[in-house]
Amino acid sequence: MSAVVSDRYGLLARVRCHDLLARVRSRRVGLTLAAPALFVLIFLYAAPLAHLLAGSFRGPAGFTLDAYGRVLADAYGRSLVWNSLRLGLITTGLTLVVGYPAAFGLAMSRGVLRSLFLASLFLPLAASVIAKAFAWTILLRSHGVVNDTLIFLHLTDKPIRMIFTQTSLIVGAANIFLPFMILPIYAVVAQIDPRLTEAAATLGSSPARAFLRVVLPLSTPGVIAGVALVFSLSVSAYVVPNLLMGENYPTLATTIAKAFLLIRDPALGAAAGAILMAIGLAVVVVSNRLSEQGGSTK
Amino acid sequence: MTLLGPSGCGKTTLLRLIAGLATPDEGHVSIAGVDVTRTPPHKRNVGVVFQNYALFPHLNVGGNVGFGLSGKGLAKATIAAKVGRALELVQMGKFRDRPVTALSGGQQQRVALARALAVEPSVLLFDEALSALDRNLRETMQVELRRLLKDIGATAIFVTHDQDEALTMSDKIAVMNAGQIEQFADPLSVYAQPKTLFTMRFVGLSSEMRGTVVARGLGQVRVETPVGAVMAQGDQPVGCSVVVATRPEHVRIGGVEAIEDNCAEGQIRQITFHGSRTRLSVDVVGAEFVVEMGGVNALPSAGQAVVLRWPAACSFAYADSSVAA
Numbered sequence: 001m002s003a004v005v006s007d008r009y010g011l012l013a014r015v016r017c018h019d020l021l022a023r024v025r026s027r028r029v030g031l032t033l034a035a036p037a038l039f040v041l042i043f044l045y046a047a048p049l050a051h052l053l054a055g056s057f058r059g060p061a062g063f064t065l066d067a068y069g070r071v072l073a074d075a076y077g078r079s080l081v082w083n084s085l086r087l088g089l090i091t092t093g094l095t096l097v098v099g100y101p102a103a104f105g106l107a108m109s110r111g112v113l114r115s116l117f118l119a120s121l122f123l124p125l126a127a128s129v130i131a132k133a134f135a136w137t138i139l140l141r142s143h144g145v146v147n148d149t150l151i152f153l154h155l156t157d158k159p160i161r162m163i164f165t166q167t168s169l170i171v172g173a174a175n176i177f178l179p180f181m182i183l184p185i186y187a188v189v190a191q192i193d194p195r196l197t198e199a200a201a202t203l204g205s206s207p208a209r210a211f212l213r214v215v216l217p218l219s220t221p222g223v224i225a226g227v228a229l230v231f232s233l234s235v236s237a238y239v240v241p242n243l244l245m246g247e248n249y250p251t252l253a254t255t256i257a258k259a260f261l262l263i264r265d266p267a268l269g270a271a272a273g274a275i276l277m278a279i280g281l282a283v284v285v286v287s288n289r290l291s292e293q294g295g296s297t298k
Numbered sequence: 299m300t301l302l303g304p305s306g307c308g309k310t311t312l313l314r315l316i317a318g319l320a321t322p323d324e325g326h327v328s329i330a331g332v333d334v335t336r337t338p339p340h341k342r343n344v345g346v347v348f349q350n351y352a353l354f355p356h357l358n359v360g361g362n363v364g365f366g367l368s369g370k371g372l373a374k375a376t377i378a379a380k381v382g383r384a385l386e387l388v389q390m391g392k393f394r395d396r397p398v399t400a401l402s403g404g405q406q407q408r409v410a411l412a413r414a415l416a417v418e419p420s421v422l423l424f425d426e427a428l429s430a431l432d433r434n435l436r437e438t439m440q441v442e443l444r445r446l447l448k449d450i451g452a453t454a455i456f457v458t459h460d461q462d463e464a465l466t467m468s469d470k471i472a473v474m475n476a477g478q479i480e481q482f483a484d485p486l487s488v489y490a491q492p493k494t495l496f497t498m499r500f501v502g503l504s505s506e507m508r509g510t511v512v513a514r515g516l517g518q519v520r521v522e523t524p525v526g527a528v529m530a531q532g533d534q535p536v537g538c539s540v541v542v543a544t545r546p547e548h549v550r551i552g553g554v555e556a557i558e559d560n561c562a563e564g565q566i567r568q569i570t571f572h573g574s575r576t577r578l579s580v581d582v583v584g585a586e587f588v589v590e591m592g593g594v595n596a597l598p599s600a601g602q603a604v605v606l607r608w609p610a611a612c613s614f615a616y617a618d619s620s621v622a623a
Contacts, residue, residue, distance in 0.1 A: 202318075
């Protein structure tokens with residue numbers, strides 16, 4: 001009997017040793033597989049980024065915070081940051097309000113309807129942002145499709161000014177970034193077991209309460225992902241504010257381009273870029289923290 | 299009670315109708331004499347234990363069990379006490395603060411049961427609630443659950459395709475086939491006196507032979523079959539084609555000229571050992587008999603020629619026209 005037991009322990013130890021070896025090996029395999037991506041990231045992305053960051057502190061007399069001062073301590077500079085944030089916040093809010101129910105519609109649809117729905121989400125992603133932004137300028141300009149239709153219907157005598165207004169900017173941005181809100185929410189919502197809502201109903205929950213207590217908390221990971229995605233995309237958008245607002249809505253992104261291409265002030269551009277990156281990093285950190293919290297209550 | 303039937307016979311649909319998760323095209327659903335056909339599920343006060351348990355993954359055990367209570371405007375302490383009691387009933391008190399995703403199947407099953415019990419429903423519905431558990435755990439849960447339901451005196455409706463579960467758990471069984479209830483009776487009657495061939499076949503094993511009624515009287519028929527003339531319970535008219543079926547434990551092997559009414563000669567084809575009993579498959583001209591023997595002594599061997607005897611009182615004749623071969 002004791003022989004059997006000791007043999008079993010020997011076997012166990014061997015199994016454990018084998019397990020450890022396998023884990024080390026799998027880590028090595030993981031590193032090998034990630035190597036090309038790491039190479040690209042380190043040499044083609046991190047290095048230029050470091051160079052850019054260094055440039056943001058470089059002045060005629062060596063190290064300086066002058067470029068940051070010009071963005072953060074100056075009223076115009078702060079308006080750039082605020083304009084970027086505002087574009088990001090409003091676009092995120094609008095796409096969330098429109099996209100959340102749409103994601104549910106998509107998750108509940110079947111067959112042809114779902115295919116049409118998915119196609120209408122994915123096809124616009126294949127078109128360039130510039131094309132879409134231009135399409136909005138064509139729609140919204142003084143003698144564009146929308147104004148012509150309004151005049152034809154006698155809803156207005158004169159064309160309404162729509163292009164280069166903040167409304168056009170928000171509508172355009174929301175339209176362009178909407179898929180990035182819908183898709184992550186859809187991916188999460190589609191995984192929610194419909195029986196959970198039924199269970200809530202049999203436990204005395206009205207449909208509204210079942211939604212608030214079950215569906216909403218379970219869909220938050222998708223909402224966090226969608227919000228983080230749309231916010232970081234829209235806060236740093238360049239084409240959309242540039243084409244739909246032009247000079248009327250300077251943001252960090254449009255300023256970066258102008259600093260490098262027009263006024264030849266690389267330190268300013270680099271500083272604006274660094275600030276934008278800090279905002280992006282903050283979004284990543286906050287959304288990670290939030291989704292971890294969501295995960296820990298599970 | 300239990301709704302018993304093969305997959306797709308409509309038992310789950312019936313359960314969903316009772317719970318209000320589906321609406322009937324016609325007919326009515328009443329609970330304790332009150333028509334609830336148009337009442338939405340959250341106002342019906344039914345407890346459902348779902349097949350996959352449908353526990354809320356974002357809540358812990360206590361949160362799941364308290365879910366149905368927290369919307370009722372009860373004091374926090376009352377809810378906590380009720381949650382505690384429900385968890386004690388299913389012996390899961392220690393697990394109150396665990397996340398439900400960290401529980402085993404049996405534990406999840408108990409939590410789902412506690413969650414349904416906590417709201418003190420007028421009817422408890424179980425949708426294949428035990429079928430995901432392994433055999434031992436399932437049998438333990440069957441016994442525990444039956445005792446628990448007796449203790450709290452709740453009406454419970456089980457849906458299952460597991461005959462043993464139905465026989466163990468219920469006071470009454472409704473055998474369902476293709477949306478129809480074939481028989482509604484206590485487990486003993488369903489097993490020992492199946493009204494239809496479907497029930498006979500579905501609730502346990504049976505040996506069957508086809509034949510034609512040649513005489514009838516006193517609630518019995520004499521049927522001419524390839525096996526020979528056999529007597530069975532039935533009242534089909536002379537000339538009617540019937541299937542005669544009997545349960546394996548009523549068939550005896552060999553022995554002396556016994557009191558049994560029917561007998562046939564056959565050859566043992568296969569012997570399968572099931573622990574407490576042994577199942578023999580016997581080839582008889584034109585039919586295959588299933589015989590069960592208790593004990594492990596004096597077992598015959600495969601290939602042996604045997605005489606089978608069984609009583610008329612335990613064989614049943616069913617009109618053949620209603621059943622496709």
